[in-house]
Amino acid sequence: TALVVAGCTSNEPRETEETATGPVTVTENDEPGDEVVIGFSAPAADHGWMGAITSAARAEAEKYEDVDLQVAEGTNDVNVQISQIEGFIEQGVDAIVLLPFDGAALTDVALEAMEAGIPVINVDREFSSPFAARSTVLGDNYGMGVSAGTYICEQLGDNPDAVVAEIAGIDALPLTTDRSDGFKDALDDCGLDVDARVAADFTVEGGEEAAANLLSAEPQIDAIWNHDDDQGVGVLAAIENAGRDEFFLVGGAGSSNMMELIQSGDSVVQATVIYPSTQAADGVKLARLVAQNKTVSDLASIGVPRTVQLFAPVVTADNVEEYLPIGFDS
Amino acid sequence: MVDADPHEAVEPLLRMRGIVKEFPGARALDGVDLEVRPGEVHCLLGQNGAGKSTLIKILAGAHQPTAGEILLDEEPVTIPDPVAALKLGIATIYQELDVVDGLTVAENIYLGHELARGGVSRRSDAARRTREIMQRLGHPEITPHREVGRLPAAGKQIVSLARALSRDARVVVMDEPSAVLDSEEVGNLHRIVRELTADGVAVVYISHRLEEIRQLGDRITVLKDGRTVATSLLVADTPTNDLIKLMTGRAVEYAFPDRPGVPEGAAPVLEVEDLGLGDVFNDVSLTVRAGEIVGLAGLVGSGRSEILETIYGARRSTSGSVRVGGKRLRSGVDAAVAAGVGLCPEERKSQGLLLDEPVYRNITLSTFARIARGGLLDEGAERAAAREQVEALDLRPASVDRNARTLSGGNQQKALLARWLVHGCRVLLLDEPTRGVDVGARAEIYSLIRRLADDGAAVVVVSSEIPEVLGLADRVLVISDGKAVHEGPAREIDEHAVLDLVMEGSVA
Amino acid sequence: MSARSGLMGPALRMGGLVFALILLVVVGAVTAGERFMSPGNLTTILSLAAVTGVVSIGMTFVITSGGIDLSVGAVLGLASIWASTLSTQYMAEDYGWWVIVVTALAVGLAAGLVNGALIAYGKVPAFIATLAMLAAARGLAEIIAGRRTQIVDVEPFFDVFQARPLGLPTIVWIFVVVAAAGWFLLNRTTFGRRTVAVGGNPEASRLAGIKIKRHTLYLYGLAGLTAGIGAVIMLARTTAGSSTHGTLLELDAIAAVVVGGTLLAGGRGTITGTVLGVLIFSTLTNIFVLNNLDSSVQAIAKGAIIVVAVLLQQWFASREKATST
Amino acid sequence: MSARSGLMGPALRMGGLVFALILLVVVGAVTAGERFMSPGNLTTILSLAAVTGVVSIGMTFVITSGGIDLSVGAVLGLASIWASTLSTQYMAEDYGWWVIVVTALAVGLAAGLVNGALIAYGKVPAFIATLAMLAAARGLAEIIAGRRTQIVDVEPFFDVFQARPLGLPTIVWIFVVVAAAGWFLLNRTTFGRRTVAVGGNPEASRLAGIKIKRHTLYLYGLAGLTAGIGAVIMLARTTAGSSTHGTLLELDAIAAVVVGGTLLAGGRGTITGTVLGVLIFSTLTNIFVLNNLDSSVQAIAKGAIIVVAVLLQQWFASREKATST
């Protein structure tokens, strides 16, 4: 009868279909278990990717009738985020999914939660103590740079004088450094280097300004890697304004409009490197399993793994169909 | 031969020799000498802009002289900053009110030489001594913990005076201390000055009120255009007319213009009926006809300024009405200005002038929009209109392009008057129009006000100098404690009668 | 002499800024050579100056009057989103590109008038009123945008705003026109005179019959309007509306205005100075990028250069004083 | 009457703030019930208030003197990074936790003194000097941090700063002590009274023999010092130093100070008001969090509440006037 109730209360037809008919991906883990309350906290959704993180987590929780996801409103103030976690601890939730604005800064409060017996699933930005999280879901920032670099190497490999430019995100964030390091290392491998690098700020406006200056500075470019597809809207606008098309552009994160451009094939955008916006959704799934004492079904070992690092694939015209559904709206 | 003058034997306490001060674009002092003896009241006289304030600011360390020397006890001294002056025992009361509104009376008095132990204020000591000083000044009602911002101008002047007294000074310099005071207060001030001199303190006293100099002064130094034209004249030996001639270089008829009388049929222009403002004043009624000058006499703090400001719409009246030319005035200054009412406010710096704007823009502040064509400024016409008034009022220096800040106090006052002359008013409200104005200009301003009235304007004048009100006005209203206690022709009343009325009024 | 300080004064006061700008150009030419001096790059500098520039013109008026407007960046974001969602999606395709423009200007103006009303009639300090508007406008923009970047897809809009009449992009022309209009308004009209008067001494202005409340209302309306114009330029440049457009723009604008020589306390304002200030900042950013400077080093250099520009300006101003004696 | 306005005046002026705070508490209790009124949550509110609170005390002095300090947030970030890298990694383990504290305070003080020197002796407008410091301090912090968050690993530091003497966290006590010291300094010492004087009438202060330049230097030094204290609290709360710590803190601090009733133009300052202003903002944030309000709606609500708080305050102030005349 539980299934029927679920079917009736949900207005998402697809989900009804899933629970009712059971598509292949459904495992016995999806069987409803004890009701679990999961606290969720992430930075402010002032950015398409970050917005997608929260909505994907919500959507995932919707799928489970035994999950009550308490979403704290996004904030970029570590002080406020700490107070949110303090609130969850006080409230006595069953698990916490935490994408910290700054991993190190929220370690202490996460430890506090763990000590209070609440498992914490750390998403994307890693804590500074291994004891602060039961499990960690990580994107691969360094790997993202490597993927972008490798792709550019493949395209330009035979030309050692090729001009490669990089448009980074917010320079002050450690993740930007990781991405840039990976990019540099991959280019090194094929004898290329970053000839020009500018940093934007993950906004359309910042992307446009950085790209406009960059294009002005480099009269001839062969390839550009732009860390972030949100700022990519501005980067593309600048490219259009400058009337340039002698290079190709590799994006980052994987927004649906970049993928559509890749699919259409008539812009400078040739590829984008996915940085999964489904990380927090994975976090919610893991949190549920941990709270219900279940095991990841496709693994032989018992218990939810300590760390899951997600893959950073390159989306090109060849495989864009496959990735379009997970593209997020910037 | 034995000199009859006992003063001759006394060593001068302070001597300034050949003082020159250049400002960017102006030579304010061009070789000034001053010699002050202990225990005397040394008066400094001169027209507006003669350089009096500049001279005493050099003495106070607020300005640095371009040339010249200062000797104290015949020893040369340098005064690089105000602290040095105070250390040497020179305390100054500046022409412009120099109190801090956000501090209490006691804090203002001890500002810069706080009574403190290890940086922590000794508040009760300060309060006690403040109470003593205020007692001595005859103002026990100004309590130590009162915020100075809430005191009227006269109260602030008392606080300035108290500050100077709180320093153990050998020389006290007073730059027009009596300008904001009424006759009673002036008497009080003179008593204090005499007490000081009796203790051997030298007082340098600046005033444009010549009667005052006669009553108080021992010797006089006269400045003209930045130069000393006479030093150390004995007051007793120098007739007033000579002084005026020294200051202005000509003989000035120091008298009020004739009062032709208001024509019988003159229409009432300004009609104020039962006007009131909270509990500051109430039931004030007056009618001013075209060509008439009405004076408001009373003590400082009696509410005269508030009456003018309320008529003008700058304060929202709580009762009553104001009519101009028979039409009721909407509240708000802009309505008043549009109806042809002008106000010369009491505090020229804070209420009147744009100090960093050129003189002509100050003069045309209420008319530039009218001179403009379709929103476009006509600065040529503005300058011309301003220049005309500058010449008419003998404003010095006569340039209309210099910033108002660089004008001397009296000349700033003239610029304010000029604003309404350019505007042309049916009703002119003048609050202390001659405050800080020299004798020569005063006579000009009197005749100017009279001319305006003769041309059909209705004029209301507030002044703390009762003789001025009585001499200038056709009709006088005596205000006491926010009430009009008497109304009648100016000729039929004298200063004593006014003071008696005021006293009765405040007792009642 | 008075004529001298009247004419030479401002010129010399600008001296420091012109000198700083020339210095920057020399540094740019030396460090980046051709690439810096190319017409394309100079156009880029001007294009990048356009948004901040237009907003700074409005800010010059507000600051000259003794006020401040912290909300311009947020209002620009709100206007960009409103114009790009409402107009683009529902109407612009039918009614033409000017719907976008009118919407952006109207939103900017309306937000500015709300600021002005709060400040003039509500007596809320300008800093607080516009800080509140900053928060509220950003929030509203996010709600309207649904936190999505709204891509503008109206070809005629770009036909107009991405054109290059006389070899310069339309948006640069907009900046030029707004600056010229601002200069004229401040120096040659009664509106400008009132602005200076209100900033110099509000009480004296009031007593001289200037309607300072109404004028204040207009001033913030004007600042909002320039934020709306900035939104149009932003839409033209980025092809998208976003609630993050204009983030921290208020600081850039205020910095340009104050570095330009307008007194933060009010009573003195200069459009020429503001334009120079804006150009200094955008040239600076450009030189940083051309030299591939690390963004942290950029920040430090920017701090240092702001201070140097102001010190230079003061040095020139003190020379002016010395000359006029 | 004078005694009345002397004692009742400030009390009534605070009335609006107290009223606003009580209103907020009622709203919190109604909307979030138990969870809001629990001792744990009230501690959370106070802890949240500590960083902004401490910095706002320093800001109150600067604003009272007629100045402004936009750099406090960046300086806090710089101090947190400097203290956590230099001291932690190289020295603190040998020399004890107080190396962290001393470093943070010294960095804050030094940055503040640089601000003060530029403003007092370089005659750079405070807005510009501290804006430049903002940029430079952030850049420097990023370089020192190597763009990594620096984890503090000094147990004794946490033993001290994460303790709860008398049931309240140490950092709350620090706020209490700084606020009390600030009140005393502003109202009962020569330094404080001179601060008011300099803000109210700089020329008169100079003539009264106050060394305005030196005093200004001290004032910005004080603001920097409180930013350093804020960095220590931030380190205690987050266990890490970061160049992004304190982002936009300056706006929060200024808003709290001005909402508290300190005049932005200088000449009147109130520590009590500042503390109430800070508490209002942190209670507000807490209520938002407890009710899980959408952040866009939060922003709009925050804007509206700032305006309402100021209007309330004005209403109370006008009542005060009515009483005292």
Ligand SMILES: Nc1ncnc2c1ncn2[C@@H]1O[C@H](COP(=O)(O)OP(=O)(O)OP(=O)(O)O)[C@@H](O)[C@H]1O
């Ligand atoms: N800061 C300044 N810059 C330029 N000129 C100045 C400045 N201060 C004063 N002056 C000029 O110096 C001259 C003397 O001014 P001062 O204030 O000493 O006159 P005063 O004798 O005190 O006049 P009053 O009786 O009107 O107060 C005036 O011509 C005035 O314009």
Ligand SMILES: Nc1ncnc2c1ncn2[C@@H]1O[C@H](COP(=O)(O)OP(=O)(O)OP(=O)(O)O)[C@@H](O)[C@H]1O
């Ligand atoms: N800001 C204020 N707050 C409270 N009371 C005030 C304030 N300003 C003035 N008053 C009071 O209003 C009354 C009138 O003061 P005011 O000095 O304007 O009178 P006045 O007759 O014009 O004197 P003056 O000759 O100095 O111009 C006094 O009782 C004064 O104490």
Ligand SMILES: [Mg+2]
């Ligand atoms: Mg004088």
Ligand SMILES: [Mg+2]
């Ligand atoms: Mg008066």
